[in-house]
Amino acid sequence: MHTPIHFALIGCGNIATEHATQITRVGILVAVVDTNLAKAKKMGDQYGVPFFETSSALYAAVQKLDVVVIATPNGLHAEQAIEAMQAGYHVLVEKPIALTGVAIQQMQAVANQTGKQIFSVMQNRFNPPVKLIHELLQQKVLGNIDHVQINCFWHRPASYYTNSWHGTMALDGGTLFTQFSHFIDLLCWLFGKVNTAEGQFKNRNHQGLIEFEDEGHIQLEFESGIKASMDYSVNEPSVNREGSLTIFSSKGIVKAGGSYLNILEFEVDDVELASILQIQLDTINKEQFSANDYGQYKGSMRNHYQVYNSLINTLLHQTPYYTTIEEAKDTIDLINLIYQAR
Known part of the structure; x- marks a missing residue:
């Protein structure tokens, strides 16, 4: 029997409920974070876990944590993923993984330095x-x-x-x-x-x-x-x-x-x-x-359960994750190429 994977969820907005549902299906939710403390409290109370206003407060307090799930506004994904990896955790980042190719390269560099993995959501x-x-x-x-x-x-x-x-x-x-x-x-x-x-x-x-x-x-x-x-x-x-x-x-x-x-x-x-x-x-x-x-x-479509199945298989059995950081970068690079005409 494997040790269950422990997750924290940053961002308690619309998609957070779907993430919390999948986290509690495949692992253990240990904490939630939102800059809107009322939102964080509501979700924390719902799942019976501590809630925090900042990620730094989470990292200072949490004892057992493996994966940080980032479900915040798009423009915050890169910096929050980097912070989580530097704190010692894998990250699952909602789409889009970041807003620029440069940000994704920075995320990848930190993943290489820390030995942590970046998982993206393309369900x-x-x-x-x-x-x-x-x-x-x-x-x-x-x-x-x-x-x-x-x-x-x-x-x-x-x-x-x-x-x-x-x-x-x-x-x-x-x-x-x-x-x-x-x-x-x-x-x-x-x-x-x-x-x-x-x-x-x-x-x-x-x-x-x-x-x-x-x-x-x-x-x-x-x-x-x-x-x-x-x-x-x-x-x-x-x-x-x-x-x-x-x-x-x-x-x-x-x-x-x-x-x-x-x-x-x-x-x-x-x-x-x-x-x-x-x-x-x-x-x-x-x-x-x-x-x-x-x-x-x-x-x-609600395919987040497939995303979490793939993530768990990767962490526990080293099965390749269904998509790569390079593929995520290709998508962001193409969007920015399209938007150059804007």
């Missing part, structure tokens, strides 16, 4: 249609790929940005970081490095509330020659309308569709490929899925 890789598309690409059964289209049409009300770090350049960074970095990650994971990126950005419905765009159109060309387009918005009036990735290839169309890359759709000419997809379709589309629900809006 949409576990969505069944996405996993299937990845396998089909690895097996090279989709034929020549002509074009990839990503559509992200989500709902973020004014209340989401009011009196919040959301919408600020320093702590949020942009819609591609906070809402749609999962989709950029999938582009990198599925299709490799990008040669050129162009984008147009507009703030149509959130003027005075956010310091960047609420909608955009992006065009990418990968080193492989594949071209991709992405249209995204947080201006849907009431619900997340679509979050999809469609591949147009010489054998037809394969799509991870729905609101959260959760539905498999296809229209292909190749009989063998059609047969593979039909078998998978029946399995995948029967699966029950749910998104992270925050009341007035919803986030991505």
Whole structure:
């Protein structure tokens, strides 16, 4: 029987409940931290653990700790991860892992110095249609790929940005970081490095509330020659309308569709490929899925349990974690390349 892994959670905002649920499933939650002491107390009381206002107070007080989970505003991730590793702990960092490639290099340097590991959260890789598309690409059964289209049409009300770090350049960074970095990650994971990126950005419905765009159109060309387009918005009036990735290839169309890359759709000419997809379709589309629900809006699919399963397997059995710090950096570098046109 292995010794249980001990976790502390920094940040008691919307996604914290999902992290606390997974932590208590796979290990032991020993403390929570939030600069808003009322939030920290509420979560600490809920889970019967000490709560702190600062991470330094946590590190001074805690006796047994292995992993620090960082679920704070984007712009704080790098410095908090570095502080935790220097204090002697592994880190699991919510997406986006940081806002710049330089910050990620600094995190990696500290990980190397301290011998601690950085785990990132990219749970949409576990969505069944996405996993299937990845396998089909690895097996090279989709034929020549002509074009990839990503559509992200989500709902973020004014209340989401009011009196919040959301919408600020320093702590949020942009819609591609906070809402749609999962989709950029999938582009990198599925299709490799990008040669050129162009984008147009507009703030149509959130003027005075956010310091960047609420909608955009992006065009990418990968080193492989594949071209991709992405249209995204947080201006849907009431619900997340679509979050999809469609591949147009010489054998037809394969799509991870729905609101959260959760539905498999296809229209292909190749009989063998059609047969593979039909078998998978029946399995995948029967699966029950749910998104992270925050009341007035919803986030991505709830696959954090897969993230924690992978983390535990890495720490206890040295199984490779499902994603790497280099892959996380590729995603952030691509977002910043896209945003250079802003």
